[in-house]
Amino acid sequence: MAAAASSSDWPGRYHHIDQILDKPGPRTDPGFLAGDGVKDFLRGQAKILVIGAGGLGCEILANLALTGFKDIHVIDMDTIDISNLNRQFLFRQKDVGKPKATVAAEFIMKRVPGVTVTPYFGKIQDKDEEYYMQFNLVICGLDSVEARRWINATLVNMVDPEVPESLKPLIDGGTEGFKGQARVILPGITSCYECSLDMLNKQTQFPICTIANTPRLPEHCIEWASVLEWPRVFADKKLDNDDPDDIDWLYKTALNRAREFKIEGVTWSLTQGVVKNIIPAIASTNAIIAAACCNEAFKIATSSAAFLNNYFMLIGTDGVYSYTFEHEKRQECPVCGGEALDLAISPELTLEQLIETLTERQDIQIKKPSLSTPTKQLYLQAPPQLEQATRPNLEKKVSELVPPSGEVTVTASTLPFSLSLRIAYTS
């Protein structure tokens, strides 16, 4: 690998980066191995994983390749859509429909000689710990909260205090319109993704009764069309958000309802935005956040300068406003904290209501949870026999099932960790 990499390195290729790698700066750690040592590691040994080959991923891959990382892997489960082309600059019109990971990897290898990018077109959940163990660093450019929680928990679980290499720094980026954030997570040491779950914007959810009975906004009419009308009219056809004909049907159905109620503002674009939960995205913001992520990866891999501790957010709507701070670890974080979460509930609360609370609480957000105590199963989502057997508990009061200060373990099939609750009853 090292030999192959160096043969493509023409004299002067790294003139710019070598100014950083040949000598320390005022804020460089004394352990920095200026010169050939650090260059050999970066260009010959470092192996880095990029999760996501979309808006951030394309930028991340290009930056890493130019910076001198030679062995890059990329995972993405999506294919290219025309609406990606305003920012995902490794893709062209002719690539629409092809896997993002594959096209991005080929483009980088063609443009930046001597770099190997290994694509995987699929889900991060397909891979096991052994796979993740091979990398020095992981950079995430994802738009899915679920996937981030999964990779975060997986990397935290992998840490073995006896084996220093088992700690894989995770660098995570995200954008929305002119805003974005980049952060460095040292699994088990710094605050993790799960620790900051309550910082996410809460998604607007319209109550079903508003949608069904008292629509006021164009969004209410669109939700009515997608949530209530579609399943009624097409009982056995699943709505395909990516099919323009399906969106067209929703748009016309929502428009008719809006007319009936004299509500203005249902448009094609709004319909698509509501149904797909579209987040505005532009090349420039992705460039800022991806660059911040890759710069941290470079500093961590080379020790050439101090790295971010640990959170950087930027808002470009009113000037350039940014805030760099240390996000604190949460002691009761179900992934890295170890302490049970104290939950005070009314003795009248039913198990079903408790489950609803767990789904809705901003710092928990566990969809379809299964609950058990050290001695019994309270409610299990699967398999069907156990679901059926535990279903009668849903109507019971939690106080009948769990003693005061009793522990409840919450799990969900989509999350590779469990949450411990310590239940107290309010009088």
Place this chain on the structure above:
Amino acid sequence: MSAGTESQSLESATTSIESQPDQKTRRYDRQLRLWAKSGQAALESAHLLVLSSSSTSTSILKNLVLPGVGQFTLLDRTITSPSDAGNNFFLEGLDSVGKPRAEEAVRLLLELNDGVKGHSIVEKDIQQVLSSEGESGVEWVKGFSLIIAHNLEKNALDQLSDLLWADFKSPPLVIIRSAGFLAEVFIQFHEHAIIDSHIDSTPSLRIDKPFPALLERSLAIDFENLDVTDHGHVPYVFILVRVLEEWKKSHDGNPPSTAAEKKEFKSLILNMRKKSDEENFEEAESQAYKCWTSTVVPSDIKSLFASSASSSNTPPHTKPFHILVKALEVYTSTVPPNTLPLSSTLPDMKASTKEYVEIQRLYKDRSVEEKNTFKGILANVIKEQGEDPNLIDDETIDSFVKNSHVLRLLSGKKWGWVDEDKAALTERAQTSSKQLGIHLALSALSSLHAKHAQAQATKQSQEGQNADFTPSLEELTAEAKAILPDGVELPEEDFDNAIGEAARSPTADLPNTAALLGGVVAQEVIKMITKQYVPIDGYCTIDLVETWTGVL
């Protein structure tokens, strides 16, 4: 406009069924949700001049070509060197070495978007354009929508910024300087007016100063005899107007002011409930502060009246804005209740469809009335100033009225102003020492580089001039300290950190720094061109060791 014609427009708005979006709309969907068709049209009619094809410059251009800027011209004589081929994504490795860098970059950038035109000029540089071509060269430069200069040689940059500053009609000049982990961005412009600022601020519903139809409607509600369903669907705005009106009767016409009164007021609202779970009353309680938050002209808008009035040398593109602001000032000082025109957009609230549509209509009709009053005043102002009656189109007036609570006017400054202003330097040395440290370090690099280049004038390529530019820590320190007024010093650590990084990597255009600048600058260019969102006002300094940005 009467309610009748308004409902006609509702009719026509909802009967025209849109067909599926075309290719272009689909491609730009994610950005049209930010700056809409108007912003896109502005972007597509822009022509940018970019004075280098460095890694930073091509990163900036990438983020402008992708969203569909109209045209760009790269002016750069540089021949691609092996180090260029190593750090610039818009060159093809060794294949590009020896070829004109701007030509290679334009070719590869244009692959990103068929809708964009790109040109390269490789036989001259900006100094030749400005010096040898005289007036025609200067006019050519001024003909662009915006000019971008990354690490432009100091003498050329000073000459360019002087020439542009001398004419208040000149396009904005975006200046970027970077070395290693440090960078700064500055935009030189005379005046920048923003109607659609997208500033997050909700306009007043004027609950404390209800217009006649709103007051009348609120007072007419017979809460006692409403059936339970209707009672739970009265919009909170009606509830608040009603309770406030009754409160004022028994309190000398004053709204609640003490904490005790506010508490009492809230309990009056909650006591009106027929059932404990009426969400509209809970909403009214949570919004009760609107009753004692007096609707006045926001202070930002008041100071805008003053700054607009004192602005001299108004460039043609901000002229309509000043006239609109003048009309708004007249409106707020002469039309009761001396507030901004009413906004027609209403937030969602607990209500039945019928009630919500009705209250929406009340607000809409009133806002149309007030807008018409505003238009009358505007016509007078235009006449008084002897301007063309058609100077401002209806669409602009609509947008202006709608955004009248978030308007912004920036008066720019000349590049280098801070270095000339001793008071500002003294103050910044205390309040923004880290940011100033970066500015001084980059300034020292650029003046030392200019001296170095002069000494090496015989060498043709920029590469040759760059390769052996290795200023010592002492030279940089002396050069940077010379900018500061006598007796003014930065905290030692902030100064040393910046100077130390500059000495470490005096000519490094790092891929990550270039990419980050590419994003920051493209955002600013989009804001300047679309006249939406608010651009930076000052020097934006960037430190990628500690990962922060800060305005100097």
